[in-house]
Amino acid sequence: MxxxxxxxxxxxxxxxxxxxxxxxxxxxxxxxxxxxxxxxxxxxxxxxxxxxxxxPTKEHVLLEVEDQEEVRIARALTRFLSTPHSLPAALAETIRLVAALEQRLGTLLFKDLLAVHFSPTRPLTEEWREHSVIILVAGIIERAHADGEAQIEVDPFHSAVFFLLGLYGLLSTTTAAEHLRRQVLDSYLTTVLRSLEPR
Known part of the structure; x- marks a missing residue:
């Protein structure tokens, strides 16, 4: 200790x-x-x-927020994954947890967080493979593939990155009312699941 x-x-x-x-x-x-x-x-x-x-810069504050929130989301997702679940349920929970991040931080801080995350000039460089949420989503997809629940055309890690990039993109550009945003996110989940359906 x-x-x-x-x-x-x-x-x-x-x-x-x-x-x-x-x-x-x-x-x-x-x-x-x-x-x-x-x-x-x-x-x-x-x-x-x-x-x-x-x-040293205001961006460094955002990087700390990002680190803390990633740990929070990863812990919550790990708890969820420790119980029996399907691929749709696991991806829906991931979407719920990330969307809750925006509600917790507020729109301005959330959008700033995404901007610094994807900025080519971010103060610290990291390998995406070190991000715990990406690793967890890759594991979800890999297990679903092994169980015959999903067909993947690319590496599970890349599938996870594409899934999260799409999700963050939707959240950062959709300013509709809550019920309309929910419909957009439900539609996104349906599209992702169809792309993973076994042939």
Missing amino acids: REKPRGRAAQRLETRQRVFDAAVAEFRRTGMADADIGAIVKAAGVARGTFYFHF
Whole structure:
């Protein structure tokens, strides 16, 4: 078990969390581009330099939000997958969890998160194969294929990437009322399942 930070280390972490929380609140209110660093540091009760000490750019705040939310979604999806399920149910749950992310973060922060995720200039480069949600969806598709429930023409990992890219694309561009958005997402799920039907 890891030892809990104490003294200055604990104080540094607490300050970092205050700055992070204040930044997320400001991003939700205005969007990242219009977020005021002055308002963030005032809300956090720190000097301006403290923000940049912990987060070199505003994009770094979004990357931390992304990491935290990916862990949250992966945990929830793992719990779901630990019970008996079908391919349609597993993909529907994935859609539900990702759509809930937008509701939890708010539209502005969610769209900023997607923009930084797919940005070619994101501050940190990562391999997509390290993303736990992609790995879980690839596993869903691979197991369905092994069980004869799905036919895949490409690598399960690529199928998972295509599925999630389509989902994020729909969520970031569909601004319809909730019931209409639900219809769009249901239609998307039907299309994906048809593309995976055994021949």
